Amino acid sequence: MxxxxxxxxxxxxxxxxxxxxxxxxxxxxxxxxxxxxxxxxxxxxxxxxxxxxxxxxxxxxxxxxxxxxxxxxxxxxxxxxxxxxxxxxxxxxxxxxxxxxxxxxxxxxxxxxxxxxxxxxxxxxxxxxxxxxxxxxxxxxxxxxxxxxxxxxxxxxxxxxxxxxxxxxxxxxxxxxxxxxxxxxxxxxxxxxxxxxxxxxxxxxxxxxxxxxxxxxxxxxxxxxxxxxxxxxxxxxxxxxxxxxxxxxxxxxxxxxxxxxxxxxVGQWHFVEHQRELNTAEDVESLRKLLEDVSDKERSVIRLNLLGSLTLSLHALLQDHLASAADVFGACDVRDENVIVIPDDTDFTDLGFSGFADAAVQRLRSTIEEDGDDSATARDALMLLLRLGRGV
Missing domain, CATH: 3.60.21.10 (Metallo-dependent phosphatases)
Incomplete structure (x- = not known):
């Protein structure tokens, strides 16, 4: 002042x-x-x-x-x-x-x-x-x-x-x-x-x-x-x-x-909080740029309150960006329980899965669509499978 x-x-x-x-x-x-x-x-x-x-x-x-x-x-x-x-x-x-x-x-x-x-x-x-x-x-x-x-x-x-x-x-x-x-x-x-x-x-x-x-x-x-x-x-x-x-x-x-x-x-450290709605690839890219533009990341603590709905592919991309942020920030606190993951057909094109892997994908997709007690676990498993299939 x-x-x-x-x-x-x-x-x-x-x-x-x-x-x-x-x-x-x-x-x-x-x-x-x-x-x-x-x-x-x-x-x-x-x-x-x-x-x-x-x-x-x-x-x-x-x-x-x-x-x-x-x-x-x-x-x-x-x-x-x-x-x-x-x-x-x-x-x-x-x-x-x-x-x-x-x-x-x-x-x-x-x-x-x-x-x-x-x-x-x-x-x-x-x-x-x-x-x-x-x-x-x-x-x-x-x-x-x-x-x-x-x-x-x-x-x-x-x-x-x-x-x-x-x-x-x-x-x-x-x-x-x-x-x-x-x-x-x-x-x-x-x-x-x-x-x-x-x-x-x-x-x-x-x-x-x-x-x-x-x-x-x-x-x-x-x-x-x-x-x-x-x-x-x-x-x-x-x-x-x-x-x-x-x-x-x-x-x-x-x-x-x-x-x-x-x-x-006097101080060197910064505590920064952001709320972002994520629904599109542009939204995910905007968040990546926000994280990238933060200066002095080693002395910054960031909290992200996220909401919205993403396809499985976009959610996997989001997790990659967040993992990269966690590597360099003093701390990265992500609150994403209000982000809904909704797989669509484009998530599985050109994966090259066949045999057992393809059968696993189909069973996991069915479990997710049933929206039962195991749907969240199936979604996490499917996300991991997708990341592995893309070499992430």
């Missing part, structure tokens, strides 16, 4: 003025996440991309002259991630040149088994990386404060930000950023849950001068919640088809009370 013309991100020279605060807002790294549907080798590429995202954000923070980075929850997929994941995370964070403030979220709460209490995290944590362990206001110097509300368990009695905001006094002469995690009532049907943050309460805290910006985590799409002062950053690396705008971080600048934001591209 480009900043409005009257609130554009300032030039780096303006950072010499003490009233300018610039930082990178991110969340939901969920390091250690696995995706069972990824093809062989793709899971490792996917995991590596998530570590690469940390270094990318570090480079962005340096290039954009950010004073710090805030991670608004769910840095890790869970408190049970393995040692290697933790070690690789901290190794990536070593390459980030600005302070990083990490808020524990619902995936990695600050409970007795917290990953942040593990020996590997404590021993390897760079000095510029800070875990927000309570609701104490942190003074960063230069007139900047951070107040966070860490999750102390996966299922607290209420979202911890609620009591934190109530107890705050107005910020005087400083820029105070609030870092919180969880759903807001604007985007969930369960509006009365104690874990859901009410947007009106967040806006009240801003209106009363308690905080100037609310950096949220939990929602995986970069999303403006209220004005320019309440945002979800979204996950820096896409995780699912349901995400409308993931793969970004949020660059925030506060100058004399005016707030501007700018999305910055």
């Amino acid at each position: 480009a900043a409005d013309a009257n609130t554009e991100i300032l030039d780096s020279g303006d950072l010499e003025k003490p009233h300018v605060t610039r930082f990178l807002h991110t969340s939901d790294w969920q390091l250690g996440m696995t995706r069972h549907f990824l093809s062989e080798g793709a899971q490792e590429r996917y995991s590596q991309a998530r570590f690469d995202a940390i270094r990318t954000m570090g480079r962005i923070a340096k290039k954009e002259h950010c004073q710090f980075i805030v991670v608004a929850g769910d840095t890790f997929e869970s408190n049970q991630v393995d040692r290697k994941t933790v070690a690789r995370t901290l190794e990536a964070l070593k390459d980030v040149s600005v302070p990083v403030y990490i808020l524990p979220g619902n995936h990695d709460p600050l409970d007795a088994a917290s990953v942040y209490h593990s020996s590997v995290f404590i021993d390897r944590k760079p000095s510029h990386v800070h875990v927000i362990e309570d609701t104490t206001t942190l003074n960063l110097g230069d007139g900047i404060e951070i107040v966070g509300a860490p999750w102390m368990s996966k299922r607290p009695s209420a979202n911890p930000i609620v009591g934190t905001l109530e107890s705050l006094t107005p910020a005087s002469g400083v820029v105070r950023i609030c870092v919180a995690h969880g759903a807001v009532d604007q985007f969930t049907p369960d509006k009365d849950s104690a874990l859901v943050m009410k947007v009106t309460e967040l806006e009240r805290a801003i209106g009363e001068g308690k905080v100037q910006f609310v950096a949220l985590g939990d929602r995986h799409s970069l999303t403006k919640v209220g004005g320019d002062y309440i945002w979800y950053s979204g996950t820096p690396e896409s995780t699912d088809f349901t995400e409308m705008h993931s793969g970004f971080a949020n660059l925030v600048e506060i100058a004399d009370g005016e707030i501007s934001t700018k999305e910055v591209q």
